[in-house]
Amino acid sequence: MAATLKDATAIVGIGQTAFAKQLPQSEKELACRAILAALDDAGIDPSEVDAFSSYTMEETDEVEVAKGIGAGDVTFFSKIGYGGGGSCATVGHLAAAVATGQASVGVAWRSRKRGSGPRPWKNTAVQLPTPGQWTRPFGLLRPADEIGMLARRYMHEYGATRDHLFNVAMACRNRANENPAAMMYERPLTREMYMTARMISDPLCLFDNCLETDGALACVIVSAERARDCRQKPVYVHSVAQGLPSQHHGMVNYWNDDPLSGPAWTAARHLWKQADFGPQDVDVAQIYDAFTPLIPLSLEGYGFCGRGEGAAFTEGGALEMGGRLPINTGGGGLSEAYVHGFNLINEGVKQLRGISTAQVPDAATCLVTAGEGVPTSAILLRA
Amino acid sequence: MTTQTTTTTTSADELLLPVPDEDGAPFWEYAAQGELRIQACAAPDCGKLRFPPRPCCPHCRSFDSEWRRMSGRGRIWSYVRPHPPLLPAYAAQAPYNVILVELADAPQIRLVGNLVTSADAPLDSMDPARLRIGARVQVVFTETGGIAVPRWVLEKS
Ligand SMILES: [Zn+2]
Numbered sequence: 001m002a003a004t005l006k007d008a009t010a011i012v013g014i015g016q017t018a019f020a021k022q023l024p025q026s027e028k029e030l031a032c033r034a035i036l037a038a039l040d041d042a043g044i045d046p047s048e049v050d051a052f053s054s055y056t057m058e059e060t061d062e063v064e065v066a067k068g069i070g071a072g073d074v075t076f077f078s079k080i081g082y083g084g085g086g087s088c089a090t091v092g093h094l095a096a097a098v099a100t101g102q103a104s105v106g107v108a109w110r111s112r113k114r115g116s117g118p119r120p121w122k123n124t125a126v127q128l129p130t131p132g133q134w135t136r137p138f139g140l141l142r143p144a145d146e147i148g149m150l151a152r153r154y155m156h157e158y159g160a161t162r163d164h165l166f167n168v169a170m171a172c173r174n175r176a177n178e179n180p181a182a183m184m185y186e187r188p189l190t191r192e193m194y195m196t197a198r199m200i201s202d203p204l205c206l207f208d209n210c211l212e213t214d215g216a217l218a219c220v221i222v223s224a225e226r227a228r229d230c231r232q233k234p235v236y237v238h239s240v241a242q243g244l245p246s247q248h249h250g251m252v253n254y255w256n257d258d259p260l261s262g263p264a265w266t267a268a269r270h271l272w273k274q275a276d277f278g279p280q281d282v283d284v285a286q287i288y289d290a291f292t293p294l295i296p297l298s299l300e301g302y303g304f305c306g307r308g309e310g311a312a313f314t315e316g317g318a319l320e321m322g323g324r325l326p327i328n329t330g331g332g333g334l335s336e337a338y339v340h341g342f343n344l345i346n347e348g349v350k351q352l353r354g355i356s357t358a359q360v361p362d363a364a365t366c367l368v369t370a371g372e373g374v375p376t377s378a379i380l381l382r383a
Numbered sequence: 384m385t386t387q388t389t390t391t392t393t394s395a396d397e398l399l400l401p402v403p404d405e406d407g408a409p410f411w412e413y414a415a416q417g418e419l420r421i422q423a424c425a426a427p428d429c430g431k432l433r434f435p436p437r438p439c440c441p442h443c444r445s446f447d448s449e450w451r452r453m454s455g456r457g458r459i460w461s462y463v464r465p466h467p468p469l470l471p472a473y474a475a476q477a478p479y480n481v482i483l484v485e486l487a488d489a490p491q492i493r494l495v496g497n498l499v500t501s502a503d504a505p506l507d508s509m510d511p512a513r514l515r516i517g518a519r520v521q522v523v524f525t526e527t528g529g530i531a532v533p534r535w536v537l538e539k540s
Pocket residue numbers: 424425426429430431440441442443444445
């Protein structure tokens with residue numbers, strides 16, 4: 001058995017459906033289509049799949065998926081909590097299962113009809129992880145409101161401005177404009193559009209929020225040894241971590257001693273400790289972007305800059321192609337699709353295969369992160 | 384028009400009412416008496432405040448707790464101004480403010496609330512130009528749907 005997960009497994013297949021505001025297929029059908037596409041990409045027969053992982057919010061469970069795609073006997077399955085915080089941990093759990101011999105072919109997936117389905121914040125009965133009695137009656141109803149509160153304080157403490165948030169939205173939009181699969185392909189954003197957009201939760205405007213998307217994605221994980229015989233160039237899972245910091249309260253992390261230091265910091269410490277390289281060696285990053293302020297906060301958490309420097313980091317085209325750290329090269333949740341961050345995983349794989357629509361030349365290392373502001377996860381991928 | 388279900392209650396104006404859990408119930412019982420109280424560890428050598436309320440002290444792991452009265456004064460730590468799409472009762476008052484108040488007695492205890500011109504004024508009653516991080520505020524209580532809910536007014540200097 002492997003003593004470490006480092007490069008012990010690889011992602012060998014990726015698949016996705018179309019992304020749209022409204023798709024006719026059910027979530028179950030979208031899940032099966034994305035998974036079969038990923039297996040076909042890998043050149044692995046669906047009957048060989050013996051492990052599944054997805055999010056607790058995934059409504060198509062492994063029983064239905066396994067039956068649907070004609071999987072074999074399944075010996076490992078897991079679900080990760082906290083919405084978008086779970087994305088990278090699906091890969092992490094499967095990597096651990098495969099590396100320790102619990103399974104041999106793992107499939108991670110997310111299928112979601114957020115574009116045409118109900119808004120999660122309309123479920124006012126949601127009590128986790130912090131009871132709504134302390135927030136909902138006062139009209140703090142949506143994730144945008146909860147993150148907006150942290151964003152305002154961040155701007156106040158560190159001199160961050162809406163221009164910094166615009167830099168984030170613009171980088172994602174520019175990449176989506178290069179990606180025919182993105183919902184915002186051929187739909188450019190300008191500074192004027194951003195600055196005059198309607199507010200959602202002031203200080204956050206429309207363009208600070210992720211898209212509402214129907215769609216599904218999946219990827220396939222096998223051992224490094226088996227990966228050498230697959231159809232595609234392996235992308236190795238170099239380091240994985242989850243992060244649930246001491247005192248953390250979920251999205252409304254207001255009762256922490258330090259609310260602006262989120263789960264990214266915790267995940268990052270373990271991620272880098274297990275890795276052969278550091279933030280300065282990352283060629284391209286896919287950073288969870290349900291809201292623009294999550295980017296400066298994550299840049300700080302994952303060690304690309306110091307505390308309070310995340311906003312300034314976005315200046316001078318740093319997040320654009322050719323910049324210090326190109327991010328979200330498919331367009332991210334802000335401009336490609338918002339499928340709880342799974343598109344960021346697949347985009348990381350595309351970069352290390354050299355097939356992204358916004359390819360960073362010779363990209364050999366990629367950080368992928370899950371939702372900041374909730375118990376989170378992250379993976380380092382290497383070519 | 385007021386609808387009640389097992390999971391959600393709303394006030395006469397259809398704003399959501401708090402649904403207290405076992406740990407939080409004392410907060411709302413004291414609020415009904417016009418008192419802002421925060422849970423504190425009752426272990427003799429500890430006494431640390433904690434929020435949201437929960438069974439065990441994270442500092443000393445004692446399960447003994449008491450509810451300590453606060454002065455009701457605080458400062459705005461941050462705020463947002465929600466705009467639609469929102470639940471209908473909130474959309475009707477939008478854009479309103481939601482503030483996060485750090486208590487003067489215990490700055491690490493921060494309460495979500497609304498800054499209003501008086502206890503019973505609507506959520507959008509305060510001029511947004513007066514919202515400022517650091518502004519001093521004072522708790523007031525308003526009764527809605529049979530529950531006393533804390534709101535905040537600017538402290539008179
Ligand atoms: Zn104690």
